[in-house]
Amino acid sequence: MNLKKLTLYSSVFALQGLSNAVIPVLPELAGGDSGDVGVFSSLLFSGYFIGALLALVPLGILADRIGNLKVIRFGMLLTALSGFVIAFSNVPLILGVFRFLEGVGCGAFFPAAFSIIAEWKDSQQSLGEFNFLLNGGLAAGVFFSGMFAGFGIKTAITSFTILAGLSCLLLLSKAGELLSPDSNGKYFKRSESENSIKNQQGTLLLPELKSYLQKARKTLFQTDFGKIWAISVLLYGTTGLLSANYADYSAGFLTKPELGLAISASYLAAMLSSLIAGRVNINYKNIVRAGIVLAVAGIVLSVKLPLLAFFLIGAGGGTAVVGLITAVSRISSSGFVMGLFNTGIYAGLGLGPVIGSFFLEPFGYETVFFGSAIILLTGLFAKID
Structure with a gap:
C-alpha cells in the first residue's frame, strides 16, 4: 500500500x-x-x-x-x-x-x-x-x-x-x-463544468451558490443521479429500520452477546464484500443489483436466522455502495456531488427507522420487515445508464 x-x-x-x-x-x-x-x-x-x-x-x-x-x-x-x-x-x-x-x-x-x-x-x-x-x-x-x-x-x-x-x-x-x-x-x-465552478473562487458567494443550486437541479433531474440517490435511501432506510428495532424484536430469543455477534457479522460481511466488489471485473450496475438482492435476502431471513441475516445485510450494503459510488463518479467526482450522494445514506439511516416505527404497532415487526424488503426490491427496476 x-x-x-x-x-x-x-x-x-x-x-x-x-x-x-x-x-x-x-x-x-x-x-x-x-x-x-x-x-x-x-x-x-x-x-x-x-x-x-x-x-x-x-x-x-x-x-x-x-x-x-x-x-x-x-x-x-x-x-x-x-x-x-x-x-x-x-x-x-x-x-x-x-x-x-x-x-x-x-x-x-x-x-x-x-x-x-x-x-x-x-x-x-x-x-x-x-x-x-x-x-x-x-x-x-x-x-x-x-x-x-x-x-x-x-x-x-x-x-x-x-x-x-x-x-x-x-x-x-x-x-x-x-x-x-x-x-x-x-x-x-476534472470535467469542464467542475473547472468552471473551481474558477469561480474569486467571485461572490451568492452567484456561486446559485450555480450550485442549478447544478443540483440538473444533476438530480437530467442524469441518473436521482435514481442512485433514491436507491441509497431505500437501501440504508430499510436496513437501518431492521437494525434499529432488532434488539426489541429479538429480546425473547437472543441474548445480548448473541445480538452483538450478529451485528459484528454485518460489519465483517460489509468489509469483505466491499473488498471483493472493488476488485471484481463486473459492471457497476450488476454490483448494485447484487447488493440489493443480498440485503433483501438478509431482511427476509432475519425472522429465523439472525446471524446469517445480518451477514447478508452487511454483504449487501458493502457490495451496493461500491457500485453506487462508481455510478456517481461517472456523472461527476466533485465534492458537491459526492456530498449530495452521501445525504442519501444518512437520510435513509435517519428517516427509515422513524417512518417504519409508525407501522410497528398496527402491523408488528415481521410484517414491517417483510414490507421493507419488498420496497427495497423496487430498486432492482431502476435503470442506471
Missing part, C-alpha cells in the same frame, strides 16, 4: 472507529441511572448523524471551492477535537454538542475523500479497499468499546481519539500533500 492510500485509509478507520466506540457505552455516558438517561442517550446517538447530514452538502461545496485536502484536514481535526472532549468530559450536554460536531467532521471528510478516490486510476478497487476499512473501523469501535469497558467506559474512545490525532499528523505532513490534485496531477481529471 502506498503512502497516499495509507494516509486516507488510516483516517477513515480512525474516524469510524471513534464514531462507533460511543455506542456500547451510551447509557453510562448519558448519566447512568439518572431519570433523563433515555433523552440524553438519544441525543448522543442522533447528534452524530444529524451533524453529518447537515454538513455533507455545504462542506462538499467547500471542498470544490478550496480543495479536497483542506476539507479532509478540517474534518479529521474536528473529529480528533471532539473525541478529546468526549473522552474527558462527563457533562451530557457537552457530550451531545461534541457528538454533533464529530458528525460535522464526518460530513466534511467523506465527500472530499470520495472525490479524491474517484479520480484515481484504480478507483473501483480503491473504493472497495476504502469501504473495507470504513466498516473495519465501525466493527473495531463497537468491539473494543465493549472489550475495554472493564478498564474504563472511555478507554476505546480515548484510543481511537489518539488514532485520529495520528491521522491528522499524517494529513498535515508531506504524506497528506500526496492527496492533493496539484501534487499528483497524473491521476487527476
